[in-house]
Amino acid sequence: MSAGSARLNLQGAFAAGGDFDAKLRRLLSSDVEFIRLIEDDLVSAGGKRIRPRLAFLAGESLGGVPHNMELALAVELLHSATLLHDDLVDDADTRRGREAAFRKYGNAVSVLSGDYLLSRVLAVLAETGKLELVRLFAEAARLLAEGEVLQFQVAAYRDYSEDNYYRIITGKTAALMTAATEGAAILGDAAGEARRALASFGREYGLAFQMRDDYLDLMGSADVLGKPVGGDVREGKVTLITLWLLAEAPAKVEPLLLRRQVSSADIAVLRSLAEERGVAKRVVKAIEKRVDSAISALKSLPGSPARAALEELALAELQRLQ
Ligand code: IPE
Ligand code: IPE
Ligand code: MG
Ligand code: MG
Numbered sequence: 620m621s622a623g624s625a626r627l628n629l630q631g632a633f634a635a636g637g638d639f640d641a642k643l644r645r646l647l648s649s650d651v652e653f654i655r656l657i658e659d660d661l662v663s664a665g666g667k668r669i670r671p672r673l674a675f676l677a678g679e680s681l682g683g684v685p686h687n688m689e690l691a692l693a694v695e696l697l698h699s700a701t702l703l704h705d706d707l708v709d710d711a712d713t714r715r716g717r718e719a720a721f722r723k724y725g726n727a728v729s730v731l732s733g734d735y736l737l738s739r740v741l742a743v744l745a746e747t748g749k750l751e752l753v754r755l756f757a758e759a760a761r762l763l764a765e766g767e768v769l770q771f772q773v774a775a776y777r778d779y780s781e782d783n784y785y786r787i788i789t790g791k792t793a794a795l796m797t798a799a800t801e802g803a804a805i806l807g808d809a810a811g812e813a814r815r816a817l818a819s820f821g822r823e824y825g826l827a828f829q830m831r832d833d834y835l836d837l838m839g840s841a842d843v844l845g846k847p848v849g850g851d852v853r854e855g856k857v858t859l860i861t862l863w864l865l866a867e868a869p870a871k872v873e874p875l876l877l878r879r880q881v882s883s884a885d886i887a888v889l890r891s892l893a894e895e896r897g898v899a900k901r902v903v904k905a906i907e908k909r910v911d912s913a914i915s916a917l918k919s920l921p922g923s924p925a926r927a928a929l930e931e932l933a934l935a936e937l938q939r940l941q
Contacts, residue, residue, distance in 0.1 A: 632675055632688070639671060642692055646739045657720050657732040661699050664715035669828070670694040670799045672932065677803035677817050679925035680917075684807035686747040693743045693756065694799045700736035701763060701795075703729050708767070709854060716845050752805050759798040766790020774855040779862055785826070788833075793825030800824075816919045820929060823913035827936045830906045833858035835940065837890060838899050843940050849886035852876065859905060863898045864889060903937075910936050 632639045640662070647658035671691035678687035705711070706719040707729055713719055721729035737760075744753050770787045773779060800821030804814035835844060836851045837860050851858055857865070857876065864872045871892065875885050893899040913933040920926050 632671075632691070638688065639668075639691060642688065643695065646692060646696065646743060647736075649735065653724060653728050654732050654735050657703070657724055657728065658699075658736070660717065660720065660723075661702070661715070664717050666699075666715050668695065669932070670698050670795060673796060673799040673821060673824070673929070674803055676925045676929050676932070677800040677821075678806065680817070680920055680923055680929065681803060681807040681809050681813065684803050686749070686806050687803065689743050689746045690752070690799070690802045690806060693740050694795060694802070696736050696740045696743065697756070697760065697763075697798075698795060700733040700740070701767075701791075703733035703736070705767065708771075709850075711850075713846055747806065749805060752802055755798050755802055755805060759794040762790040762794035764790075766792075766794070770856060774857075779857040779865070781859070781862060784857070784859055784862060788826055788829040789822070792829035792832075793822045796825030796828065797821035812919045816916050819916035820913050820933075823909050823916055824929075824933050824936070827906050827909035827913060827933065830859060830902070830909060831936045831939050834860060834899075834902050834906065837861070837886070838893060839940065845941065847883070849881065849883070849889070852886060852889065853881050860893055860898060860902045861889070863901060864892055864896070867896045867898055868892055907937060910934060 643662055647655075647662060649655055649658070671694060674691040674694055675687055678684040678690070702714060703720055706714050707721040707726055711719045712722070720732070724732075740756065741753075744756055766787050766789065769783065769790065773783045773787065797818055798821070801814060801818035804810075804817045807813075809817075833851060835848075836858070837848060839848055841848050852861060852875075855876075861872070861876065865876065872889065875881065875888065878885070893902075910933045914930050917926055917929060
């Protein structure tokens with residue numbers, strides 16, 4: 620496949636009413652109305668569709684792979700299932716700018732519709748006929764669930780550390796991004812260096828993505844984010860920025876993190892401290908390092924528009940505001 624057509628194919632997959640959305644909708648159709656409503660809501664609200672983009676670009680970077688669409692659908696479906704479950708356990712108000720599903724349809728319907736999505740993941744993986752891909756997704760789902768549970772365990776024990784932070788985000792976010800990119804290598808029977816390069820890109824990019832997300836949670840603009848800042852602190856979740864603030868100014872930060880009710884004034888104090896003490900800048904530097912290492916991981920792949928688009932995706936994490 621020529622480099623030019625690689626780009627065209629990708630645009631086609633995501634064009635309004637394009638293949639990807641139509642196939643996603645078909646996979647989600649059910650004659651149970653509540654399931655249909657919840658899935659419709661999630662799909663029409665959109666989302667950035669980063670994981671399927673990763674899957675398509677990884678496939679294109681190898682010159683095209685069979686069943687790339689099924690891989691893209693599987694990662695987006697698994698991601699959507701985790702969002703239904705995540706919003707419930709995080710008691711979130713909104714998702715993709717809309718009221719969180721469990722608030723509208725109730726806990727039971729939301730959890731069980733998440734399970735329905737997982738059944739669709741298995742169905743679409745089976746379409747590929749690749750046992751190794753199923754194994755990769757089983758591992759990603761295991762790490763994802765472990766990461767989400769570990770996050771609550773760490774908050775309960777106040778067992779805050781950089782090691783725990785990286786283990787949590789590797790599981791809850793980077794594992795699925797890795798499945799998107801390494802999955803393409805499996806579909807293309809690419810072993811050795813190409814597979815390692817794509818797996819490593821997915822992991823480093825996924826870490827940078829979640830680190831940026833966590834940074835914005837405290838330092839972002841509420842207007843742009845579409846939700847109040849400081850959600851992680853209110854939920855008792857310590858991310859890199861609060862971890863380093865804790866080390867920098869324990870007397871000021873510790874009592875605030877231990878408080879049950881955190882006010883917007885408390886959040887404002889943390890934001891100013893992060894600026895004044897240079898902690899916000901340090902976190903941005905740490906994200907830059909991850910982005911660099913994601914880009915370096917691709918060095919062994921031949922140059923192509925798809926590889927360049929993966930690099931651009933990573934660079935965008937230096938500026939993402941929502
Ligand atoms: C949200 O992921 C969950 C995190 C890993 C932070 P995205 O930010 O990719 O969510 P959508 O799909 O664009 O809504
Ligand atoms: C969500 O993590 C990550 C998942 C993989 C489920 P967060 O809880 O930190 O992300 P948001 O803020 O809900 O998107
Ligand atoms: Mg959440
Ligand atoms: Mg969460």
